[in-house]
Amino acid sequence: MTAGATITLSYREALRAALRDALQRDARVLLMGEDVGRYGGCFAVSKGLLDEFGPERIRDTPLSESAFVGAGIGAALGGMRPIVEIMTVNFSLLALDQILNNAATILHMSGGQFNIPLVIRMTTGAGRQLAAQHSHSFEGWYAHIPGIKILAPATLADARGMLWPALEDPDPVLIFEHGSLYNLEGELPAVADAVEIATAAVRRAGHDVSLITYGGTLGKTLQAAEALASEGIDAEVIDLRVLRPLDDATIIASVARTHRAVIIDEGWRSGSLSAEISARIMERAFYDLDAPVARVCSAEVPMPYPKHLEDAALPQTPAIVAAARRVVTGHE
Amino acid sequence: MSTDDRAIERTHGRHLLREMLRIRRFEEKCAELYGAGKIRGFMHLYIGQEAVAVGAMQALAADDAVVATYREHGHALIRGVSAAAIMAEMYGKVEGCSRGRGGSMHLFDARTRFYGGNAIVGGCLPLAVGLALADKMQRRDRVTACFFGEGAVAEGEFHESLNLAALWRLPVVFCCENNLYAMGTALARSESETDLCLKASSFEMPAWPVDGMDVVACEQAAARAVEATRAGAGPHFLEFRTYRFRAHSMFDPELYRSKLEVEEWKQRDPIPAFAARLQAAGLLTDADHTHIEQEIAQEIADAVAFAEAGAWEPIEELTRFVYSEPRR
Numbered sequence: 001m002t003a004g005a006t007i008t009l010s011y012r013e014a015l016r017a018a019l020r021d022a023l024q025r026d027a028r029v030l031l032m033g034e035d036v037g038r039y040g041g042c043f044a045v046s047k048g049l050l051d052e053f054g055p056e057r058i059r060d061t062p063l064s065e066s067a068f069v070g071a072g073i074g075a076a077l078g079g080m081r082p083i084v085e086i087m088t089v090n091f092s093l094l095a096l097d098q099i100l101n102n103a104a105t106i107l108h109m110s111g112g113q114f115n116i117p118l119v120i121r122m123t124t125g126a127g128r129q130l131a132a133q134h135s136h137s138f139e140g141w142y143a144h145i146p147g148i149k150i151l152a153p154a155t156l157a158d159a160r161g162m163l164w165p166a167l168e169d170p171d172p173v174l175i176f177e178h179g180s181l182y183n184l185e186g187e188l189p190a191v192a193d194a195v196e197i198a199t200a201a202v203r204r205a206g207h208d209v210s211l212i213t214y215g216g217t218l219g220k221t222l223q224a225a226e227a228l229a230s231e232g233i234d235a236e237v238i239d240l241r242v243l244r245p246l247d248d249a250t251i252i253a254s255v256a257r258t259h260r261a262v263i264i265d266e267g268w269r270s271g272s273l274s275a276e277i278s279a280r281i282m283e284r285a286f287y288d289l290d291a292p293v294a295r296v297c298s299a300e301v302p303m304p305y306p307k308h309l310e311d312a313a314l315p316q317t318p319a320i321v322a323a324a325r326r327v328v329t330g331h332e
Numbered sequence: 333m334s335t336d337d338r339a340i341e342r343t344h345g346r347h348l349l350r351e352m353l354r355i356r357r358f359e360e361k362c363a364e365l366y367g368a369g370k371i372r373g374f375m376h377l378y379i380g381q382e383a384v385a386v387g388a389m390q391a392l393a394a395d396d397a398v399v400a401t402y403r404e405h406g407h408a409l410i411r412g413v414s415a416a417a418i419m420a421e422m423y424g425k426v427e428g429c430s431r432g433r434g435g436s437m438h439l440f441d442a443r444t445r446f447y448g449g450n451a452i453v454g455g456c457l458p459l460a461v462g463l464a465l466a467d468k469m470q471r472r473d474r475v476t477a478c479f480f481g482e483g484a485v486a487e488g489e490f491h492e493s494l495n496l497a498a499l500w501r502l503p504v505v506f507c508c509e510n511n512l513y514a515m516g517t518a519l520a521r522s523e524s525e526t527d528l529c530l531k532a533s534s535f536e537m538p539a540w541p542v543d544g545m546d547v548v549a550c551e552q553a554a555a556r557a558v559e560a561t562r563a564g565a566g567p568h569f570l571e572f573r574t575y576r577f578r579a580h581s582m583f584d585p586e587l588y589r590s591k592l593e594v595e596e597w598k599q600r601d602p603i604p605a606f607a608a609r610l611q612a613a614g615l616l617t618d619a620d621h622t623h624i625e626q627e628i629a630q631e632i633a634d635a636v637a638f639a640e641a642g643a644w645e646p647i648e649e650l651t652r653f654v655y656s657e658p659r660r
Contacts, residue, residue, distance in 0.1 A: 030469065056469060062499065067458045067492030074462020077447065078397075080469060082462075097489075101452045102459065110440035111431025112653035114447065146654045170656035 004189070011184040014159035015045045015121075015177065019083070021192070022167055023053050026081055029167065032059035032068055033085030042087045043123060043182050069095035069120065073103050073172075076118040081167050086122040089138045089176065103172040104147030115170045119163065125216040125266055126314055127180040132302035135310075137266040139176040139215070140273035143244040149173045150243035151197055154218035156186045158241060161195025169197070176243075178216030178266075197242055200250040206236035209324050210254040212277060213264040214240035217315050221264050224320035233328050243273060251277065252285050259290040260327045264315050269297035291327040296320050340548065342615045348390075348547050349610060350624050352382040352603050355406035357628050358415055361636065362405065362422060362436075366582055370639075371422045374451075375436040376403040380577035383602035384509050385410050387550025388477065388572070391558040395445065397476040399460040402437035402451040403576075407479055412444045415631050416638035425642030432645055453514075454487030456480060457506070461493050464502035464567075475562050477554075479507045482571075483514025485531060486522055494535040494569070501566035505557045506532065508569065509544065511576045516588035532569035544574030545600045577601070 009017070022029045031046060037060040040047030050058040061068040065086060072084035086092045092099070099120070107115050126135035143150045151166060151173060153159045159177070166173035203218065204225050213221045218239050225235040236254055240246065255261050261281055265274035278293045299313040322332055359377045366375055378385070385406040392398070392411075400407040408418055413429050421428025422436050430440045430449070438449040447463065450456035460478035467474040484490050485508065497504045508528055512519055519526050532539035538560070542553040550572060557568035575597040579586050586594075610616035 059500075062492070062495055064492035064496060066489050067461060067496045070455070070458020070489070070493070071462035071465055071496060074459040074464070075466040075469075076462070077459065078463045078466025078470075080466045097452055097455055098458060101455055102450075106440075106448070107656065108653045109430060109434050109438050110442075110448070111428070111433050112657070113430070113440050113442040115656045149655075 006187040007190045008185060008187050009156065010182065011156055011159045012043065012045055012182040014156045014188065015163075016047065016049070017192070018160045018163035019046060019049060020052070022083070022163055023049065023057060025164070026167070028079065028081040029083065030057045030059060030075070030080060031083045031085065032061050032072065034061055034063055034087055036060060036085050041085065043179070045182070046085070065091055065094035066098055070098040070102065072118050072120070073098060073116055076116045077114055081117055083119045083121060083163070083167070086120060088134050089122050089124040090133050090136055092122050092138070099142070099148070099172075099174075100145055104145050107171065108147060116172050117167070117170050118172045119166045119175065120172065121175045121177060123179045124176040125178040125180060126298075126303050126310060127216065129305055129307055129310060131305040135303035137298070139243055140265065140267040142174055143273055143276075145244070147171070148244065149197070151175045152215040152241060152243055153177065154181070154215050154239050154241070156184065156188050157193065158195060160188060160192055162197055165195060165197045173197070176215060180216050198247065200241055200247040201239045202236060202250070202254065203239045204235065204237040206234040206258065208234045208258055209260040209262060209328050210236045210238055210251075210258045211262050211264060211320065211324060212238045212240065212251060212254075214243060215266070217264045217266055220315065220317045221320055223317045224324065227317065227321045228324055231325070233324060235324055246277070246280070248280055248284065251280065255281055255285045256288045259288055261289070262294045262296065262320065262323045262327060264296045264320055266298050266315060268300045269295060270300060272297060291330070294323045294327050296323050340610070340613065340615065345610050345615045346620065346624065348386055348551070349603070349606055349616070350628070351386040351410055352547060352606065353624060354415070354628050354631070355382045355385065355409055356603060357632055358409060358418075358635070359405060361632050363578070365422070365636070371436065372424075373435050373437070374402070374581050375422070376581050377578040378403050378406040378576070380597065380601070381509055381511060381544065381574045382406055383547035383550050383606070384507070384544045384572040384574055385479070387547045388507055388554040388570070390551045391554035392475065392477055396474050397445040397447060397460075397463045398479070399447045399456045399463070399476060400449060400479040401453070401456060401481060402449065403481070404439055404449050404479070405436065408439040408441065408446055408449070411441070411446050413439065413441045413446060415635035417441070419635040419639040420642045423639040423642060424644070425639055426645040427638065427642040454480070454484040454489035457484065457489050457493035460504050461497045461502060464497065464504045465500065468500070468502055473562060475503045475505060475558050477505045477507055477558070479509060481514065482508055482510040482512070482519055482528060483517070484508070485528055486514070494532060494537065494567070497567040498535040498537045501564070503561045504567040505554070505561050506567060506569045507554070508571045509574055510571050511574050513580070513588065515580045516584070518588070528571045529569065537567050537569055538565075539569035539571065541571045541573060544572035545602045545605070547602055547606050575600075
């Protein structure tokens, strides 16, 4: 294969390539979760892996989130490198005890004796008319918890690249895949680049305002930046990538350049990740600001089913444009 | 004298008695130190249930794993965590087996593969399933013993974990210590079906009731279950029928059970009962008994001295081990 060759693939295929790569590289890696094997994964991410790697390493589990997440923790303690798939973030609440009270806690509580090299993947977010029990964005909640790391791949490169460093991490890593991204297509280098899981990325450089986002709203935010450019507003777009620990340096450096910030977060506004980022900007870059920090978040309602209401509940490009315009020009 | 008693080998019989007494005397000292303010937080005494941990633990090999609950001083002690390291942990000293960070409810020890010290009822069962999964996948000949109380049977994690362990035929021995009360709630007040072995059997795993006040019965049942599990027969469930003589924790006024009931169970105290059996079989003299007590008293005095002399972890280390430290 020639250097610089590219391939076209979807976000789903990029995730599958990452899984296949990990399973090939390390015999300790296994994938387990509901319907990851015969069904091929609820979102078809693991399709074909059962045939390739067999039922020992591609394990269909009962509908027992707490038991199979806890078993992932135990298997990690026992020397394996488990990847646990939870169908959606809403279902992960059934395993919250294991994630918080065990995975995030045992290293510190045991005085550093027992680390847990576990990866948990799950789907998050709305936009597919799945209503109020399959559509929420709780990654901000998880980012509240010390002891775990939180990743949000928003690009094909991160979908393919984040899994391996997450598996190499000695501690639990949760990867949130936004459901609207699975069909996203694009080109990637045929030979995967190594990816780090420590920093935020500047996806678009700009001078006038920092648009700070992650995951499923990155695309909408980049569209907003293009719309703003046509109005003469030069927006910088930050993709957080890592929600815990937050890369303060990239955020603060951007705000120091642009003097304005809008945070776009599909979570609910109250007590959200956007609130945390806003607070950090106040704490560390208050005197760099030329306008109050603005936020574009989901409406504080359980996600409704009909498309017009779901659209209205979610951060949309026009609202991002309006918020950015307001902090830059002082009016809508 | 029963056939069983003739079969008890002298050294081993004394060992069992000694181990039960170690837990009893250690915890009596803990209660005293709690009253003196040396130990704080929640503390749950195992007194009355010693035969279970001592008997069951005899069946385990050095590289097997143990997962336990917040009533785990005895399990840690018998598994081989030193009395000094446990006592220092109860004091909150950095020399403790969890650097003082866990206290009474969170004893951990990598050397003996002692995975806590888990204080969410039922939360430790999935961990045991996962440890056993790792052993099975790595073709290791190891067993994980998971101790929990009958209160855990009401939790979803109990059913999820037994199902998963049986479905995947994992080498776990589920050791349920039925002391009749989940804190203050009697089994019959919380379970529509109080036959715990029947529940476990419904997952297609062998399940046996065991007299938890008889250390020999506990040892024999555990040996049988561990041997079968290790040989690949899948998980086993043991219901040890036992009783705690002390309150649930140090804050429990015991309004939910009668003094008469406690006194009746104390008549079945596993320690004097077993000592009497050994004496009747000619395997223990009064002098032997006294000697054992003296050795234990010394061990506990040394543990307390160790804990007293221990250091507080520097506040600068508060955030150490939230995440793993880079390998040096």
